[in-house]
Amino acid sequence: MKKLKAAVIGMGYISPSHIESIRRTGIAEVKACTDVNHELAKQKAAEMNIEYVYDSVEEILNDPEIDVIHNCTPNFLHKEISEKIIKAGKHLFSEKPLARNSEESAVLVDLLKKNPDIVAAVNFIYRMNPLVQDMKDKVAEGEYGKPRLVHGSYLQDWLLYDTDYNWRLEKEFSGESNSIADIGSHWIDTAQTVLNSKIVNVFSSLKTNIPVRKKAKGMVEAFSKQENQDYEDKKVDVEDSGMVMVEFDNGTQGMFLVSQVSAGRKCRLDLEINGSEASCYWNQEMADQMWVGHRDKPNQQVIRNPQLMSPHSQQHTNLAAGHPEGWNDAMTSNVRSFYKFILDNKKLATDKPDFATFEEAHYIIRLVEAILESNLTKKWVNIQ
Numbered sequence: 001m002k003k004l005k006a007a008v009i010g011m012g013y014i015s016p017s018h019i020e021s022i023r024r025t026g027i028a029e030v031k032a033c034t035d036v037n038h039e040l041a042k043q044k045a046a047e048m049n050i051e052y053v054y055d056s057v058e059e060i061l062n063d064p065e066i067d068v069i070h071n072c073t074p075n076f077l078h079k080e081i082s083e084k085i086i087k088a089g090k091h092l093f094s095e096k097p098l099a100r101n102s103e104e105s106a107v108l109v110d111l112l113k114k115n116p117d118i119v120a121a122v123n124f125i126y127r128m129n130p131l132v133q134d135m136k137d138k139v140a141e142g143e144y145g146k147p148r149l150v151h152g153s154y155l156q157d158w159l160l161y162d163t164d165y166n167w168r169l170e171k172e173f174s175g176e177s178n179s180i181a182d183i184g185s186h187w188i189d190t191a192q193t194v195l196n197s198k199i200v201n202v203f204s205s206l207k208t209n210i211p212v213r214k215k216a217k218g219m220v221e222a223f224s225k226q227e228n229q230d231y232e233d234k235k236v237d238v239e240d241s242g243m244v245m246v247e248f249d250n251g252t253q254g255m256f257l258v259s260q261v262s263a264g265r266k267c268r269l270d271l272e273i274n275g276s277e278a279s280c281y282w283n284q285e286m287a288d289q290m291w292v293g294h295r296d297k298p299n300q301q302v303i304r305n306p307q308l309m310s311p312h313s314q315q316h317t318n319l320a321a322g323h324p325e326g327w328n329d330a331m332t333s334n335v336r337s338f339y340k341f342i343l344d345n346k347k348l349a350t351d352k353p354d355f356a357t358f359e360e361a362h363y364i365i366r367l368v369e370a371i372l373e374s375n376l377t378k379k380w381v382n383i384q
């Protein structure tokens with residue numbers, strides 16, 4: 001069978017996970033990459049055995065052999081580059097958030113509607129963990145009863161010190177929000193996926209804990225430590241933590257906390273659902289396990305076991321029970337479901353994929369904007 005040929009634009013922190021995942025699918029291969037930092041692209045291509053390093057985005061767009069392009073650039077380039085990819089007739093796997101704001105993301109959603117043969121996905125990884133997919137199926141089957149409450153968090157510590165700095169802290173590059181757009185969006189996507197319901201009302205309180213940071217004068221890759229650097233003071237006016245109360249369109253209430261200044265927490269996305277019959281809890285740092293809570297019998301600590309999972313969620317798991325699966329496996333599952341969708345000749349207008357669509361990602365950006373508005377007005381904001 002002919003493998004789909006892929007290219008990656010933006011060879012920073014997240015790109016190796018894309019490249020590894022494309023290869024692990026077995027149905028696609030990576031032909032080329034590019035980065036505005038050509039030396040970085042050459043170095044990473046050599047490390048990961050990618051044959052072609054192109055000089056520009058245009059060179060990738062003009063290669064007729066390339067079927068799919070992964071947009072792994074910072075947020076401020078998502079709209080501009082994704083627009084070019086769609087207009088070039090290539091399938092598109094975009095990093096999240098879809099764009100800096102809903103004005104930009106709406107343009108992409110409209111453009112995609114006019115190009116119905118193009119398949120486009122957004123990399124909301126966590127929904128693709130097998131236990132999250134299983135939770136979603138079990139919620140739909142009523143295993144925990146009617147969901148009443150959903151709560152959780154996404155906590156990190158990579159912005160704990162004032163010497164921690166990244167483009168995510170500058171509105172021009174990131175958009176108006178930092179923590180909510182960067183990691184709160186992941187919690188929102190995971191919660192909406194599991195409940196199969198949209199958040200329609202939000203009430204928030206956001207905080208910039210470190211209003212002046214020290215920005216290194218040299219180049220620093222995302223999430224790496226700045227050492228022996230010359231610094232300049234930079235005013236920061238985006239949040240690095242926040243609390244959000246939410247209401248879903250099916251009536252479920254919820255709340256979540258995001259923070260990038262919680263020492264010891266790395267990528268702690270967790271989610272608990274309290275249903276009318278039972279509760280369930282999942283934490284992505286221990287992605288291979290979940291907890292099920294009962295009132296009238298002992299609680300259960302469940303280990304992922306394909307034999308006990310719903311037939312649908314079994315397609316998102318690879319290893320037998322006891323061989324832990326984690327973040328990279330969820331990433332591969334996300335990428336595989338996207339490539340399979342293309343090869344099965346499915347269309348976004350008629351088939352519902354497991355991966356996040358541009359429309360879903362656009363809705364999440366609207367929610368992020370509603371959360372920013374609520375923080376300013378100190379009022380509930382409805383987005384429908």
Ligand SMILES: NC(=O)c1ccc[n+]([C@@H]2O[C@H](COP(=O)([O-])OP(=O)(O)OC[C@H]3O[C@@H](n4cnc5c(N)ncnc54)[C@H](O)[C@@H]3O)[C@@H](O)[C@H]2O)c1
Binds near residue numbers: 035073221222
């Ligand atoms: N889905 C996830 O869990 C996840 C995790 C991390 C990052 N991300 C997303 O991935 C994107 C990139 O984040 P990162 O952490 O890898 O950032 P990064 O800064 O490490 O990498 C971005 C790369 O893009 C390159 N670039 C900048 N302008 C370019 C241009 N015009 N053409 C080509 N390349 C250009 C930069 O040189 C850099 O190498 C962001 O949107 C981020 O939100 C998603």
